[in-house]
Amino acid sequence: MLAEVRHHLHEEEQQVLPRLQDACSAEELQELGRMVVRAKDSAPTRPHPSAPDKPPANLILGPGVGMIDKLRDAFSGRNRD
Structure with missing residues (x-):
């Protein structure tokens, strides 16, 4: 289980987040961050x-x-x- 979590984190940090940063403006990234915080508050x-x-x-x-x-x-x- 721990290995799966580490793999997931590595994949996000090395692949997903860099692509997201390249595809979005700073304002879009800030809004996405706010959306994540709101979702986490009710999750x-x-x-x-x-x-x-x-x-x-x-x-x-x-x-x-x-x-x-x-x-x-x-x-x-x-x-x-």
Whole structure:
């Protein structure tokens, strides 16, 4: 599993992100960054293997699941700095 994560990160850093940087203006990259932050704010923080992973169901249910995960994290102390 760790090797797969490292491979994924390497691929993004060496292939995907450089292509994105070449294809987008600074303003577009900033907007993409803002979109990622907004998505991360509502995304689930725990695995949900039985949750839908394709639109439209994942787009409808994901934010609610994310909110519940964040409440669970807050009550349990998970992810505290």
